[in-house]
Amino acid sequence: MESKDLNWRLLAKRQWPLALSLTGIAIAETGSIDTALGWWQIPGVLVICAISVLAPRRPFDAALALTFAIVCVALYMRFLGVAISPHFFFSGANVSITGAAMATIAVLVRESSRWRAVVGTALVLAAMVVAEVLGWPIVAAVEYREWQPDGTSYLFGASIMLVLAIGTGLYFRARDNERSSQLAASVAAAQNAERMALARELHDVVAHYVTAIVVHAQAGQISRETAEQVLPTIEASGYEALTAMRRLVGTLRDGESSGPAASSSLVDDVRSLAAESGLPVRLSFDLQDSVPQELARSVLRLVQESLTNTQKHASAVSSVDVSLSSSDGVLRLGVEDDGVASGVPVGGSGGYGLVGMRERVELLGGKFSAGRREPTGWTVRAELPLA
Known part of the structure; x- marks a missing residue:
């Protein structure tokens, strides 16, 4: 499963702790580099950390890229004859590379299908082993006389880290499935x-x-x-x-409540909704065609949900502009406010309002759009065929 809906803003909000941690570790590790050639590991480490941070957007592709990057770093460090510093295991990886690999495996297990998770995890592990194999001759030539590595301890530590990475991914995967089930039931x-x-x-x-x-x-x-x-x-x-x-x-598939009943006058009903909302609503009407009662009922629901969203999600609202117009057989609705987004919605939010409005408009053969205004505020627009 590729997280195509995870835009860059959401990605930054979700991944900034990992990015900050890996950056701090990488900076700390530069203090152990004592040769000019050793500084060549820094670009590779940064690329590996960046792949790990971006992994939630395309987890399996990130695992493939991470595998390739780790092997490339190990190859050119072997070509330079310099070991990665400080080497966290025997020789071929430091703390930042290991942390990036663990984070990528966790994301892969959480968001990808089972076979992709298995294949991706195996490739990342293989890359880490290759890095150890390529780096060991360099370390052994310098340190072997003074340092006798304990293979059992390192293998145990690596196993613990692998279990932690997979366990973390499985835990969040279970939480995601539970959340999806609750959402579907609601x-x-x-x-x-x-x-x-x-x-x-x-x-x-x-x-x-x-x-x-x-x-x-x-x-x-x-x-x-x-x-x-x-x-x-x-x-x-x-x-x-x-x-x-x-x-x-x-409209049978819509998910919001039934909303207000429509009378014979859509204009009067919208005025009543505006008065009941308690918001500073400014109304504008230019209806050149008669509106069927069934369509008027859907319009009232759109207006009601828009005003409710303004009440729940915005603060410091000085004006809400509601406009209704019709021409060429199309009814156009616009609701715009100048409020500032509040941190916690009043009374909570199920998150279905915009989804329900979009489904209602599209099922009636119309067009729907909603988004932020500059510098502040929110706008909702809908076009509905009258026939």
């Missing part, structure tokens, strides 16, 4: 509640048109002249019933 519960609400709306809206069809059909049975008069009305009512049915069925 979404399913919200969708079920919305289906029940939409069933009531189906009765209130579509049944109105069906009732009109029945009444006019009964009236048309009185005489031929009456039948000719009511046939166009029956046709129009049937068309409206089918249109309402399609819209309601299309």
